[in-house]
Amino acid sequence: MPLxxxxxxxxxxxxxxxxxxxxxALLGELRYQATHxxxxxxxxxxxxxxxxxxxxxxxEPPLAVVLVDLDGFKDVNDSFGHEIGDRLLRTVxxxxxxxxxxxxxxxxxxxxxxxxLLQDVGTQAEARQRIDALxxxxxxxxxxRGRNLHVAASAGFALAAPGxxxxxxxxxxxxxxxxxxxxxxxxxxxxxxxxxxxxxxxxTELSGDLVTALTAGDQMSLAYxxxxxxxxxxxxxxxxxxxxxxxxxxxxxxxxxxxxxxxTGLIVPLGRWILGEAVRQLAAWRTEFPDGYPLTLDVxxxxxxxxxxxxxxxVLSLIDETGIDPGxxxxxxxxxALVQDLDAALRRLRQIKAMGVRLALDDFGTGYSSLSxxxxxxxxxxxxxRSFVVDxxxxxxxxxxxxxxxxxxxxxxxxxxxxxxETVEQRRRIASAGCRMGQGxxxxxxxxxxxxxxxxxxxxxxxxxxxxxxxxxxxxxVKELPSSAAALPAQRSRAEDRETP
Numbered sequence: 001m002p003l004x005x006x007x008x009x010x011x012x013x014x015x016x017x018x019x020x021x022x023x024x025a026l027l028g029e030l031r032y033q034a035t036h037x038x039x040x041x042x043x044x045x046x047x048x049x050x051x052x053x054x055x056x057x058x059x060e061p062p063l064a065v066v067l068v069d070l071d072g073f074k075d076v077n078d079s080f081g082h083e084i085g086d087r088l089l090r091t092v093x094x095x096x097x098x099x100x101x102x103x104x105x106x107x108x109x110x111x112x113x114x115x116x117l118l119q120d121v122g123t124q125a126e127a128r129q130r131i132d133a134l135x136x137x138x139x140x141x142x143x144x145r146g147r148n149l150h151v152a153a154s155a156g157f158a159l160a161a162p163g164x165x166x167x168x169x170x171x172x173x174x175x176x177x178x179x180x181x182x183x184x185x186x187x188x189x190x191x192x193x194x195x196x197x198x199x200x201x202x203x204t205e206l207s208g209d210l211v212t213a214l215t216a217g218d219q220m221s222l223a224y225x226x227x228x229x230x231x232x233x234x235x236x237x238x239x240x241x242x243x244x245x246x247x248x249x250x251x252x253x254x255x256x257x258x259x260x261x262x263x264t265g266l267i268v269p270l271g272r273w274i275l276g277e278a279v280r281q282l283a284a285w286r287t288e289f290p291d292g293y294p295l296t297l298d299v300x301x302x303x304x305x306x307x308x309x310x311x312x313x314x315v316l317s318l319i320d321e322t323g324i325d326p327g328x329x330x331x332x333x334x335x336x337a338l339v340q341d342l343d344a345a346l347r348r349l350r351q352i353k354a355m356g357v358r359l360a361l362d363d364f365g366t367g368y369s370s371l372s373x374x375x376x377x378x379x380x381x382x383x384x385x386r387s388f389v390v391d392x393x394x395x396x397x398x399x400x401x402x403x404x405x406x407x408x409x410x411x412x413x414x415x416x417x418x419x420x421x422e423t424v425e426q427r428r429r430i431a432s433a434g435c436r437m438g439q440g441x442x443x444x445x446x447x448x449x450x451x452x453x454x455x456x457x458x459x460x461x462x463x464x465x466x467x468x469x470x471x472x473x474x475x476x477x478v479k480e481l482p483s484s485a486a487a488l489p490a491q492r493s494r495a496e497d498r499e500t501p
Contacts, residue, residue, distance in 0.1 A: 039086055039240050040093035043107035051105045052167050055117065058159065064127040064159050066116040067178040068096065068138070069187040071152040073112040084144055091142050092151065099137035101130075124159060124191055131155055131189055139187065154181040158192035175201050207264050209246060210257060214269055219245055222277050223446035226461060227298070227417060227439045230431050233460040237296030237330070239439065239448045240278035242270070262302065271305045276318060281449050283322035288454055298315045298330040298360060302335035307344065312351045319355065322499065326356035331382060335373060336363045346376060353378045360417075364405070374412065382409055384435070386420020392429045399433060406434040 035047040043051070070092065072354050077085040096106045096114055102359055105117035118136065121127045135155060140207040142149050156177025173192040179200075181190035213219040224238040261267040282297040289295070305311055313343060319326050331352065337345065349359060360381035361373065384405060392398045409416045418430045421440030430438060443461045455461060 006174055011111060014164070030415065037093075037108040040090050040108050042097065042114075043105065045107065045109045045115075048105060048107035048109065048117065049167060049171075051107075052117055052170065056165070056167065056170075062120070062122050062159065064118040064121040064131075064157050065155040066127075066131055066155055067109075067116060068114045068116065068134070068153050068155045069178055069182065070112040071154055071182075076149065080147060084147065084149075087144050088142060088151070091144075092138055092153070095137050095140075096134060099134050121159065121416060127157055127159060128189065128191065128231050131157055135187075135189060148399070152186050154184075154187060155189045156176065156181045156192065157189070173197065183427050203260065206252075207260060207266075208259070208386060210244075210260060210264070210270075210355060211268055213246070214266065214273065220270075220273065221245065221448075222274065222281070223448060224281075224452045225439060225446045226442050226444045226452070226455065227296070227437055228416075228461055230427060230436060230438045233443070235295070235455060235459075236437060237298060237328075238452055239298040239332075240274060240281075240300075242274050243446075262304065263342045265304070267302045267304045268308055271300075271302050272314060275299050275301075275314065279318045279324060283324050284449075285453070285456070286324060286328075288453060292456055292459075294325065294326050294328050295456070296330055296358075298332050300332045300362065301337065303334075306333065306337050306348060309348075312348055315357060316353055316355060319357075327358060330358045330360050332360045332362040333494065342376075350378055363419075374408075374414075379414060381415045381417060383417045383419050383439075386418075386440070389418050389420050389426050389430060389440075390422075392426065392433075399429070401435040402430065402435070410434075 034051070035043060036050060037044045040267060051273045052065065070088075073085065073088070076088060089108070092112075093108055093114065100106050101119065103119040105115075107115045109115050116131075118130055135153060137314070138153050139151055142151055156174050156179070158173040158177055165173075173196075177192035178191050180196055181188040184190060184254060221243050223241045223243050225241060226235045227237040227239060228235055242254060242258075244254075246252050246259050258267070261270050278297055278299050282295070285295055286293050298358065301311070315329075315331075319329070320326075333345075333349070339367055346443060353359060359378060359379040360383055362378045362383045363379065363385045364382040382405070384402075388398060388405075392402060406416060408414075415437065416435050417437045417439055418435045419439050421427055421430065421438045421442045423442060426440075427438060427442055444455070445453070
């Protein structure tokens with residue numbers, strides 16, 4: 001029956017109260033979803049920014065902002081699946097929440113990155129002490145479905161007194177500090193310093209300049225360092241090395257721009273350009289010196305190039321275009337270029353090998369698993385790292401190791417090249433150990449293509465007339481950018497004559 005009078009009014013009032021309560025609950029739920037992370041139930045980025053804004057605006061005591069990033073988390077997902085990875089993230093979030101102070105704020109920003117707002121932190125030493133306690137609590141093994149997983153994390157932090165920094169500035173600074181911590185190695189904790197910001201800005205500018213350099217066509221060039229027969233001094237080949245002549249900064253060292261290219265993804269187009277220019281120059285030398293041919297050309301291949309499915313086709317196209325003998329092209333790889341996906345790398349290397357191109361394992365002796373790689377890699381040449389040459393003595397562990405490497409190469413049918421030979425005495429010692437080929441400043445610094453042509457006309461390179469214990473002068477064609485280099489990830493560190501993708 002239809003309601004009338006007071007009964008109808010009561011029902012309408014009840015419906016309105018219910019609707020109001022329901023709307024309030026829905027708004028609260030939406031608010032929670034907007035400010036909290038669904039996986040860990042911690043606050044999300046929006047809540048962290050809100051809390052940080054309030055702390056800076058309300059004149060709270062000095063505070064510290066901390067970013068925590070898990071080391072190797074991608075490996076957990078790739079190895080055990082995302083379900084295990086999610087459980088690990090929930091565990092880390094809970095540990096941070098329990099270890100934080102009562103007034104502190106812990107949020108998950110994205111992926112495996114967490115943020116902590118530490119209240120009432122007056123000094124950097126105090127902040128570091130509290131952060132170390134957080135990291136100690138995080139870095140404990142966790143058992144997930146019978147898998148004992150090691151947890152490691154890096155952290156960057158920045159201090160702020162209320163009224164002295166904005167939210168944007170603080171988040172930018174702490175992100176810079178986190179990048180520096182991850183570059184320093186696993187488990188590092190790094191405080192923000194103003195010099196880091198300047199270095200990051202310079203690095204960003206240099207990244208843009210590198211893009212321009214790759215398209216301009218007149219800033220990048222190649223230098224070539226001879227590989228010689230130790231006994232006779234005859235040039236057997238050259239290694240291509242990239243150089244960058246910046247229009248305003250002048251020469252930029254490969255120590256600076258090669259890691260920058262790797263970090264920004266520009267290493268693949270840069271490596272493609274180097275390979276093309278070097279192979280065309282080899283073809284030009286073949287035409288210029290038909291009687292002096294064969295001359296080998298070594299070109300370094302980066303890890304990112306080795307992952308590129310187009311690499312095999314690019315090498316084949318260059319061989320067809322230039323008509324070079326593929327046996328005169330040597331592609332150099334390092335162990336670091338193999339560790340990401342060894343199976344895929346082996347497939348591409350075997351395809352390249354099938355063309356007749358030769359392969360060299362560069363910096364041999366510096367990695368922990370070089371010997372195991374020799375069982376599977378189709379390499380023709382081992383380039384012995386300069387650290388063996390520098391420390392080589394007539395009688396000692398170095399001499400025994402060098403002789404062992406020479407015997408290993410002979411047994412496997414692999415040629416050896418000693419890198420970084422700088423003195424007559426070093427040449428004598430590697431020759432006594434049985435090494436036949438060498439490369440280094442003793443014979444020549446990296447040279448332009450015309451200079452190499454002139455050397456080929458000479459036919460033989462003799463060591464400079466200098467005392468046996470004094471190394472050759474380093475080339476003056478490169479310079480460092482210390483502030484930029486400090487901000488770069490420590491992915492590679494090689495002598496200036498060895499820097500190339």
